[in-house]
Amino acid sequence: MAAAFGAASAAFLPRLAHRLAVGFAEPPRPHCADCLRPFSAGFPGWVRVGAACPCSGGYAFPVLTGAVVAAVLAVTVGPAPELPVYLLVAGPGVLLAMIDRRCLRLPDPLVGALAITAAAPLAILWPSRIGLAAGAAVAVLTAYAILAFFGGLGLGDVKLAAVLALILGFAGWPAVVIGVLMPHVINGPVALFLLVTGRASRRRPIAFGPALLAGALVGLALQQP
């Protein structure tokens, strides 16, 4: 059921990612970037199941990703009260990864929405763990701000890492530690593959957001008993 929910919600993401993957301070894309067909005004322009535009073909990858993420969460977390919270934020998580891959940006409103959607219900569920979660967020924010200062990371990565640490903090320190270390383990081979295949270079940096999000998923999955 979780996998079906993950797949179904991810089917709405290609259009959102296509419209939101724009440069800093630019408005959402008003028309398809490939065929220039205008998107409908208002809400209907945001809602499309499947590919971002009739002109673009595949959407199997986001749907599969949504299904796998939800299935991993359901299997590892089990029928616990926090599972619906995790499943709910998996969608925005996959969306952020899609946008970062396209334009190397992690829009603040989306990262903020991710933080509130996850942290508010988790704080109600586990009020005693708010301090731990906030501590983890501040610690990771500081560490990543120092990393960003020395280059290689964007401010969007710093903010997302702090939000993910906040969410992982509710699950405990082991989840935070795994979630912080795993993105670097994941991104090493990915960066090597992209460099070798010529899909990344010094001038075309690699998005770190997807690795951060995948690392957080591993952290949540591994810390469960």
Ligand SMILES: [Zn+2]
């Ligand atoms: Zn198009």
